[in-house]
Amino acid sequence: MRKVIPQWLDTRRHSLAHIMAQAVLEKRPDAKLGFGPATEDGFYYDFLFATPLTSDELPAIEARMRQIVREDEVFQRGDLAVDEAVAQLEAMGQEFKVEYCRELAAAGNATIRLYRSGDFVDMCEGPHVERTSVIPDDSFALDSIAGAYWRGDESRPMLTRIYGLAFETREELEAFKARRELAKQRDHRKLGKELDIFHISDQVGQGLALWLPNGAVLIDELEKLAKEMEFRDGYVPVRTPHISKSRLYLTSGHLPYYKESMYPPMQLEGEDDYYLKPMNCPHHHIIYASRPRSYRDLPLRLTEYGAVYRYEQSGELAGLLRVRGMWMNDAHLYCTPDQVKAEFIKVLELHRFYYSLFRITDFWVRLSLGDPTSKKFAGSMDSWETTEDMARKALIDAGFPFEEVRGEAAFYGPKVDHQMSNVVGREETASTTQLDLVMPERFGLTFIGPDGLEHRPIIIHRAPLGTHERFVAFLLEHLGGVFPTWLSPVQxxxxxxxxxxxxxxxxxxxxxxxxxxxxxxxxxxxxxxxxxxxxxxxxxxxxxxxxxxxxxxxxxxxxxxxxxxxxxxxxxxxxxxxxxxxxxxxxxxxxxxxxxxxxxx
RNA sequence: GCUGGCGUAGCUCAAUCCGGUAGAGCAGCUGACUUGUAAUCAGCAGGUUGUAGGUUCAAGUCCUAUCGCCAGCUCCA
Missing domain, CATH: 3.40.50.800 (Anticodon-binding domain)
Structure with a gap:
C-alpha cells in the first residue's frame, strides 16, 4: 500500500524545497539550513531561526517562490573536494551542513556535491530539475509549520520545519486538498463524538478513554469474534490483574528496558513497589510456569483481552489511536521449536481472515527487526538471528508481501506488524505478532521433552485485533462510521x-x-x-x-x-x-x- | 516531552482584528400537529467565554502562568 512516487515528481518536489530555502534565506539571511527532502505529497525544509518564524509569513515566502519559479533559474551542479566544501559551508555559516559534510567525508566520500540556483547554494546530493520553469507556479503551496529535531534526535536542537504540498498540476494540488478535507469528516474523533462511541475527559486523565454504551457494544462484539476464533484455534482463556510487583518486571526486563513507557510505581510502606502492567506477557509467563509442562501440553495458547497501561508522552496521544490505557487482543503461544513455524503461520492466517472480514486492504506488513548496535534490545545476537529468520520464513511461506525495517522490533524479539494510516495520514501499528526467545530464558520457562529432559519453549506474542482503542479508531475511519448490522450498537x-x-x-x-x-x-x-x-x-x-x-x-x-x-x-x-x-x-x-x-x- | 497554533452553551459556529460587559443553528425540555419514507410549527431553558493571576474606568477580546486540544517531531499497540 505504500505509495510509489515517480522519480520526476520526487525531483520536482525536492527542487521546490531548495527554492523555498532560497526564498526563506532572502527574508532571514541568518537562518541555518537542516535537511530539505521530498515527501509523499510535497516537501519540507528544516531551518534554525534566531527569532521564530510564524505561519503568517508563509504567504510571502510562497509568493517569492512563485516568482523564483517564473524567473526560470537554472540548477547548477558542482562537486568540491571535502576541504573546499567545508570551507565554503563554514563561510556561509551553515553549521548543520558542515556537520553532515564531515560525516559524509568520514564515511569515505571524497567529494561533496553542491547545487546553485540563483544566488542560493546548498550542499545536496540532487538531483534537481534543470530549470525552475518546468514547475507550474500554481502546482505547489506551503502547508504548515512545525518543530522537528535536528537529525530526528531529541537531544539535538529543535528546528522549524516548513511543509509544502506539490503535485504535477494545480488541479492535482486542489484535488489533494479537497480529499484531505473530506477525509477529516471520517476522523474517528469526530465520528466517535457524533455516534456516542467514546469520551475522553481530562478529569479522568489524558489518553484514558471512556467507552460509552454504543462503544461498549462495539468492543463486546469484537471480543465475541475474537473468542470464537481463538476457541476454534485451541486457545484457552486466562485472566490476570492490572498491577504487579516490580519483581515481575525486573525478571521480564520491562524494568529497565520499558521503564520510560510505564506509569510510575505505587509505593507502599515496607512492600515491594507495584506497577500498572504495560503488557500482559509477564503475567502469562507466570501462569505457564505455575506447573511443570510437558511437550504434550504444547503448544499452550493463553489468551486474554487484557488491559494494559502505558505512559505515552503527552504529545503522542491522539484520540483513540494513541492512548494510555488500552485493552489488547493478546495471546501468548508457548511452542516447542518444531511447532513454532506452523503456529506462526496460523496466526498470520488469522490476520488474513480478520482483515478480509473487515475488508481492510490499505495496510502494509512490516517485518520489524532488532538492531545490534542499539541498547534497546535484550538477548543474544544468536537468538535474534534465529527468531528473525523464523519470522521471515513464515511470512514467505504464508504468502505475505512485507518490508523489513531495522530497529522497530520489541525489546525481546522481532515483530510482524500490520501498519495502517489514519485519515490524517498518521501511521500506526494495528496488529502485531512477535517471536520471543528472550522471555523463556528470563523466566526460566521449560517443558519436558520426549527425552525426559528440560527444554526451552519459544513464545509467539500476538494481537491481531490490536487494542480495542486503536482498532475501533481504524474501523470507524475505514467504515466512515457505518457498521455492519452484526457490529452496530443499534441494529x-x-x-x-x-x-x-x-x-x-x-x-x-x-x-x-x-x-x-x-x-x-x-x-x-x-x-x-x-x-x-x-x-x-x-x-x-x-x-x-x-x-x-x-x-x-x-x-x-x-x-x-x-x-x-x-x-x-x-x-x-x-x-x-x-x-x-x-x-x-x-x-x-x-x-x-x-x-x-x-x-x- | 519539544516546536507552533487553538480553547466561547451538549454539538457546530458568531462576537476577538480596532477592549464597552455574549448571539445563532442543531440537540434538550414544553405545547400544538398524528404524520407512509432524509429536518412540521411555536415557546422555554442552556454560557461566572478552560483555569488562575495581571493591565485597564471597563477584558471573551490585551499580558503572564497553568491545564487541555490540534498539527508536526520524538516514541509506540
Whole structure:
C-alpha cells in the first residue's frame, strides 16, 4: 500500500524545497539550513531561526517562490573536494551542513556535491530539475509549520520545519486538498463524538478513554469474534490483574528496558513497589510456569483481552489511536521449536481472515527487526538471528508481501506488524505478532521433552485485533462510521408511522429483543421524515416502518440505511433474515453484499 | 516531552482584528400537529467565554502562568 512516487515528481518536489530555502534565506539571511527532502505529497525544509518564524509569513515566502519559479533559474551542479566544501559551508555559516559534510567525508566520500540556483547554494546530493520553469507556479503551496529535531534526535536542537504540498498540476494540488478535507469528516474523533462511541475527559486523565454504551457494544462484539476464533484455534482463556510487583518486571526486563513507557510505581510502606502492567506477557509467563509442562501440553495458547497501561508522552496521544490505557487482543503461544513455524503461520492466517472480514486492504506488513548496535534490545545476537529468520520464513511461506525495517522490533524479539494510516495520514501499528526467545530464558520457562529432559519453549506474542482503542479508531475511519448490522450498537430502529401504531411498534421491538437483536423504538412525536433522517444520521443499519397496514397484517416494512428500496414481510421472516445476516457476520454495509430476505420485488 | 497554533452553551459556529460587559443553528425540555419514507410549527431553558493571576474606568477580546486540544517531531499497540 505504500505509495510509489515517480522519480520526476520526487525531483520536482525536492527542487521546490531548495527554492523555498532560497526564498526563506532572502527574508532571514541568518537562518541555518537542516535537511530539505521530498515527501509523499510535497516537501519540507528544516531551518534554525534566531527569532521564530510564524505561519503568517508563509504567504510571502510562497509568493517569492512563485516568482523564483517564473524567473526560470537554472540548477547548477558542482562537486568540491571535502576541504573546499567545508570551507565554503563554514563561510556561509551553515553549521548543520558542515556537520553532515564531515560525516559524509568520514564515511569515505571524497567529494561533496553542491547545487546553485540563483544566488542560493546548498550542499545536496540532487538531483534537481534543470530549470525552475518546468514547475507550474500554481502546482505547489506551503502547508504548515512545525518543530522537528535536528537529525530526528531529541537531544539535538529543535528546528522549524516548513511543509509544502506539490503535485504535477494545480488541479492535482486542489484535488489533494479537497480529499484531505473530506477525509477529516471520517476522523474517528469526530465520528466517535457524533455516534456516542467514546469520551475522553481530562478529569479522568489524558489518553484514558471512556467507552460509552454504543462503544461498549462495539468492543463486546469484537471480543465475541475474537473468542470464537481463538476457541476454534485451541486457545484457552486466562485472566490476570492490572498491577504487579516490580519483581515481575525486573525478571521480564520491562524494568529497565520499558521503564520510560510505564506509569510510575505505587509505593507502599515496607512492600515491594507495584506497577500498572504495560503488557500482559509477564503475567502469562507466570501462569505457564505455575506447573511443570510437558511437550504434550504444547503448544499452550493463553489468551486474554487484557488491559494494559502505558505512559505515552503527552504529545503522542491522539484520540483513540494513541492512548494510555488500552485493552489488547493478546495471546501468548508457548511452542516447542518444531511447532513454532506452523503456529506462526496460523496466526498470520488469522490476520488474513480478520482483515478480509473487515475488508481492510490499505495496510502494509512490516517485518520489524532488532538492531545490534542499539541498547534497546535484550538477548543474544544468536537468538535474534534465529527468531528473525523464523519470522521471515513464515511470512514467505504464508504468502505475505512485507518490508523489513531495522530497529522497530520489541525489546525481546522481532515483530510482524500490520501498519495502517489514519485519515490524517498518521501511521500506526494495528496488529502485531512477535517471536520471543528472550522471555523463556528470563523466566526460566521449560517443558519436558520426549527425552525426559528440560527444554526451552519459544513464545509467539500476538494481537491481531490490536487494542480495542486503536482498532475501533481504524474501523470507524475505514467504515466512515457505518457498521455492519452484526457490529452496530443499534441494529434496528422501529418507526411507528403515527402514535396509533406505537403499541404495535413496541411489540415489534420486544419481539426483536427477545431474540437478542438490538432494537429501539423511536416514539417521539416528530414527523416520520424526521425520524428516518435521525436514524440515517446515526447510521443505524435497519429501519422498520410500521403503520396501519403492517399492524393489520403482522408485518414490518424494512428500509435499510442508504437504500430507497424497501420490502414488507412478516415479522418472523424478518427476524430470521436478520439473524442469518448477523450469524454470518455479513458486511451488509457494503453494496455488493447480498442481504438475506432483502431481495428486490 | 519539544516546536507552533487553538480553547466561547451538549454539538457546530458568531462576537476577538480596532477592549464597552455574549448571539445563532442543531440537540434538550414544553405545547400544538398524528404524520407512509432524509429536518412540521411555536415557546422555554442552556454560557461566572478552560483555569488562575495581571493591565485597564471597563477584558471573551490585551499580558503572564497553568491545564487541555490540534498539527508536526520524538516514541509506540
Amino acid at each position: 434496528v430502529r422501529v418507526l411507528p408511522v403515527s402514535e396509533g401504531q406505537q403499541a404495535y411498534g413496541q411489540r415489534v421491538v420486544d419481539a426483536l429483543r427477545d431474540t437478542l437483536l438490538r432494537a429501539t423504538l423511536d416514539a417521539s412525536s416528530e414527523s416520520l421524515n424526521k425520524r428516518i433522517r435521525a436514524a440515517e444520521v446515526h447510521k443505524i443499519p435497519n429501519m422498520l416502518v410500521v403503520g396501519k397496514r403492517e399492524e393489520a397484517d403482522g408485518t414490518v416494512t424494512w428500509r435499510r440505511k442508504g437504500h430507497r428500496l424497501q420490502v414488507t414481510l412478516p415479522l418472523d421472516r424478518y427476524v430470521a433474515a436478520l439473524q442469518e445476516t448477523i450469524a454470518r457476520r455479513l458486511m451488509d454495509n457494503f453494496e455488493d453484499v447480498e442481504v438475506p430476505g432483502f431481495a428486490a420485488g
